[in-house]
Amino acid sequence: xxxxxxxxxxxxxxxxxxxxxxxxxxxxxxxxxxxxxxxxxxxxxxxxxxxxxxxxxxxxxxxxxxxxxxxxxxxxxxxxxxxxxxxxxxxxxxxxxxxxxxxxxxxxxxxxxxxxxxxxxxxxxxxxxxxxxxxxxxxxxxxxxxxxxxxxxxxxxxxxxxxxxxxxxxxxxxxxxxxxxxxxxxxxxxxxxxxxxxxxxxxxxxxxxxxxxxxxxxxxxxxxxxxxxxxxxxxxxxxxxxxxxxxxxxxxxxxxxxxxxxxxxx
Amino acid sequence: xxxxxxxxxxxxxxxxxxxxxxxxxxxxxxxxxxxxxxxxxxxxxxxxxxxxxxxxxxxxxxxxxxxxxxxxxxxxxxxxxxxxxxxxxxxxxxxxxxxxxxxxxxxxxxxxxxxxxxxxxxxxxxxxxxxxxxxxxxxxxxxxxxxxxxxxxxxxxxxxxxxxxxxxxxxxxxxxxxxxxxxxxxxxxxxxxxxxxxxxxxxxxxxxxxxxxxxxxxxxxxxxxxxxxxxxxxxxxxxxxxxxxxxxxxxxxxxxxxxxxxxxxxxxxxxxxxxxxxxxxxxxxxxxxxxxxxxxxxxxxxxxxxxxxxxxxxxxxxxxxxxxxxxxxxxxxxxxxxxxxxxxxxxxxxxxxxxxxxx
Numbered sequence: 001x002x003x004x005x006x007x008x009x010x011x012x013x014x015x016x017x018x019x020x021x022x023x024x025x026x027x028x029x030x031x032x033x034x035x036x037x038x039x040x041x042x043x044x045x046x047x048x049x050x051x052x053x054x055x056x057x058x059x060x061x062x063x064x065x066x067x068x069x070x071x072x073x074x075x076x077x078x079x080x081x082x083x084x085x086x087x088x089x090x091x092x093x094x095x096x097x098x099x100x101x102x103x104x105x106x107x108x109x110x111x112x113x114x115x116x117x118x119x120x121x122x123x124x125x126x127x128x129x130x131x132x133x134x135x136x137x138x139x140x141x142x143x144x145x146x147x148x149x150x151x152x153x154x155x156x157x158x159x160x161x162x163x164x165x166x167x168x169x170x171x172x173x174x175x176x177x178x179x180x181x182x183x184x185x186x187x188x189x190x191x192x193x194x195x196x197x198x199x200x201x202x203x204x205x206x207x208x209x210x211x212x213x214x215x216x217x218x219x220x221x222x223x224x225x226x227x228x229x230x231x232x233x234x235x236x237x238x239x240x241x242x243x244x245x246x247x248x249x250x251x252x253x254x255x256x257x258x259x260x261x262x263x264x265x266x
Numbered sequence: 267x268x269x270x271x272x273x274x275x276x277x278x279x280x281x282x283x284x285x286x287x288x289x290x291x292x293x294x295x296x297x298x299x300x301x302x303x304x305x306x307x308x309x310x311x312x313x314x315x316x317x318x319x320x321x322x323x324x325x326x327x328x329x330x331x332x333x334x335x336x337x338x339x340x341x342x343x344x345x346x347x348x349x350x351x352x353x354x355x356x357x358x359x360x361x362x363x364x365x366x367x368x369x370x371x372x373x374x375x376x377x378x379x380x381x382x383x384x385x386x387x388x389x390x391x392x393x394x395x396x397x398x399x400x401x402x403x404x405x406x407x408x409x410x411x412x413x414x415x416x417x418x419x420x421x422x423x424x425x426x427x428x429x430x431x432x433x434x435x436x437x438x439x440x441x442x443x444x445x446x447x448x449x450x451x452x453x454x455x456x457x458x459x460x461x462x463x464x465x466x467x468x469x470x471x472x473x474x475x476x477x478x479x480x481x482x483x484x485x486x487x488x489x490x491x492x493x494x495x496x497x498x499x500x501x502x503x504x505x506x507x508x509x510x511x512x513x514x515x516x517x518x519x520x521x522x523x524x525x526x527x528x529x530x531x532x533x534x535x536x537x538x539x540x541x542x543x544x545x546x547x548x549x550x551x552x553x554x555x556x557x558x559x560x561x562x563x564x565x566x567x568x569x570x571x572x573x574x575x576x577x578x579x580x581x582x583x584x585x586x587x588x589x590x591x592x593x594x595x596x597x598x599x600x601x602x603x604x605x606x607x608x609x610x611x612x613x614x615x616x617x618x619x620x621x622x623x624x625x
Binding site: 002034038052055057076077078079080081082083086088091092094096097100101102105107108109111113114116117122139161 | 287289290291294367368370372373505506507512513515516517519520522523524525526527567569570571573
């Protein structure tokens, strides 16, 4: 399994007089099987757009995204969803689904048009709830859960898709410190124990440093740098990426790089 | 994880009724069985009740020839078409409501939110008011009366306009544009309807007002037969929708990421629900609140999974409108209350209760 983007560009709809607004221009990247890649960049740099292109939810204007060498465009939505799952920043269902119902919706790409989920699907959903530590929430109304519980249920829903690749868009953005650690350790576990390949877009440099083995840095719709976390995550790169002076050093106790922002570059 | 998990675990076990634990198959069969029985019972019993008492035994007494069997005539000629119209319209509006609510991701949407019924009403008003001056007989289209044909045309025009507005900026539908365009069209068409009524004479105004209140007295099986094919097409399309509706109600991207072809599903939902609404309104006028009261009552009973909600709402909608029309026919007998007034009397307070409850 490998997920590859080759020279991918995307424009958001035309605005009067301005023409198409470029969001991504000629982005190429390669996510190897079993890796946990981070996607970093300032607001509006195209992280979310890139994730949508990788998921096949958006179609690139130029270039192509392929899974094991097969262009996503040639696969049906359903076929792509059987292999690639997405965890968005936030999920707001319009109705009061239970956590279990939310997770079972992950089985959708595996079910026929009129099929209802059977015992095998329920077992997969139960396992996904178990893996994310949310089994006790199965019959709770999703909307009444806390932010961290919701995010773990959504991750369980993505796991129920039995995907090879999990794309996560700032999965810890609205979570407090404890939940951030919970979600991080959950992702690490899923990556190590189940071999789920992950691409994680985040603003949290310390999360990326602790979790990801490689990083892609995006700025203004282009790849600024791409490589292993220890190579790419440097004070110089943080400066170029965010216009921020930062102290980047190895934290002995945590065992990974840490980034402490010092100030805005003048 | 430990602290909050502990809290959640030690919390009270969640109250069961609204949170179904049975498999979706079991819930679907139970709901279809229960609501189906209710709908069938309503359709059989409602024609027996009315200003004149009749007996079921006499209705089906084969020994009396039909032309001498007054009970059978009242049952089959006077009441059954009306009861079946109520069942058809109630079922159609309730399921269209479910589809629009999921597609627009708005539990307070109704089949009339997007202006389809206002367009239909404008079409009907024009024929009712200009009927004397124009050769509107020429408007009769196939099996449809001129008023029904014009209301279908008005509905098609409104739906096309809303669809064009919502897809103008890209090929996926914008639900916010759909809602805004629908609300605007509703006001605009209402103004035109008022204008048309203003230039009409008194009998025309009465007919127009009566049509707008909703009337299930369709006058026989003919009108039913003409609306039925449209409803059947809509229902055949509905059958493909439920699991997509579940996912669409999470948002377009979430649905797409789980394998839904969002553009296709939205189009199918919009087209089928608009067709269903047009057929119901052209048959019986814009009967309000069925499309919101029934879906919500059903959700309170069977949960929110659309694979259960949609068929359950279709069946319960039939029973609900048959019972509302029974009230309309019998409450102040021999005076009839327009059925739209009865559904509004029940639906208005219910709608407010929903708002308060959600708030």
